[in-house]
Amino acid sequence: MLTNQEKDAxxxxxxxxxxxxxxxxxxxWKQLVEDELLERGWPIEKQQxxxxxxxxxxxKTL
Structure with a gap:
């Protein structure tokens, strides 16, 4: 489960x-976000x- 701080990030x-x-x-775009999370060392479960x-x-935005 993501914390509120992680959701904000x-x-x-x-x-x-x-x-x-x-x-x-x-x-x-999704791949770019995934790559950024990988660079920041996020665990696979949290990335998903x-x-x-x-x-x-x-x-919501588009």
């Missing part, structure tokens, strides 16, 4: 990537939860 990362790569399709959250965030 994921949304921040997603927002930064979305603003930086506006012309990237959803799968590419984070990507679900990113999917919800994408639906």
């Amino acid at each position: 994921v949304i921040y990362i997603a927002r930064q990537i979305m603003l930086s790569y506006r012309d990237v399709e959803w799968e590419g 939860e984070a990507l679900k959250l990113v999917g919800l965030f994408k639906k």
